[in-house]
Amino acid sequence: MELVRAKDYTDMSRKAANIISAQVILHPDTILGLATGDTPKGTYAQLAEWQKKGDCSFARCSSYNLDEYVGLSDDHPQSYHYFMRKYFFDLVDIDIANTHVPDGAADDPAAACEEYDRMVAAAGYPDLQLLGIGRNGHIGFNEPDDHFARGTHVVDLTESTIEANSRLFDSIDDVPRQAMSMGIQTIMLARRILVLASGADKAQAVHDMVFGLITPKVPASILQLHPNCTVIADEAACSLC
């Protein structure tokens, strides 16, 4: 695992966008693993700008998102389907038919998770997986636990995640209590992983991910075992490293 120190959010976003654009320039058929949250928004905006200028293209890429809330339809403004269209898919030349996000509105979420996992496996897993990190060290929606989850599964969100994500909802009561998330094994099967972190509230999680014990209590710590994982963190997020 390598740690790249960025000056600030803009610098982190540009560094990440540089790596992703190099990937799609070298390998136009790239399978991208994508993440939501505030952290990757600047990276998506930078990529959209470069794509408009003709510097890179996503026309031949496909994508698989990490997670989605259970119970939100894909047109719900807080759904990750909606987020991805707003901040990336609608801004670049990717074919929307080649983008995939777990179906939070599925009648049987557990079966939908299994189906999603089969689809990601059949595609051959992402060439490059983009990740953010939760304040408690979660990746995707893999919350601290006493074991590492394998495939895509239904997760009960922790109070800390519900509270952290409530800023995007009208009230904390509107935040779904469950989500669907790629498991740790699915994430670890990506050929390259890029983790982004920004801000002082991520400093402890970044420290524990990079230097801490490998433990399911800090799900991101398992990334230390990945053969090609780069963390790009800004000064505030690196302040304990």
Ligand code: GLP
């Ligand atoms: C959510 C998402 C994660 C994301 C994390 C951090 O819980 N499921 O994929 O990495 O929050 O979000 P943010 O980037 O907004 O801090």
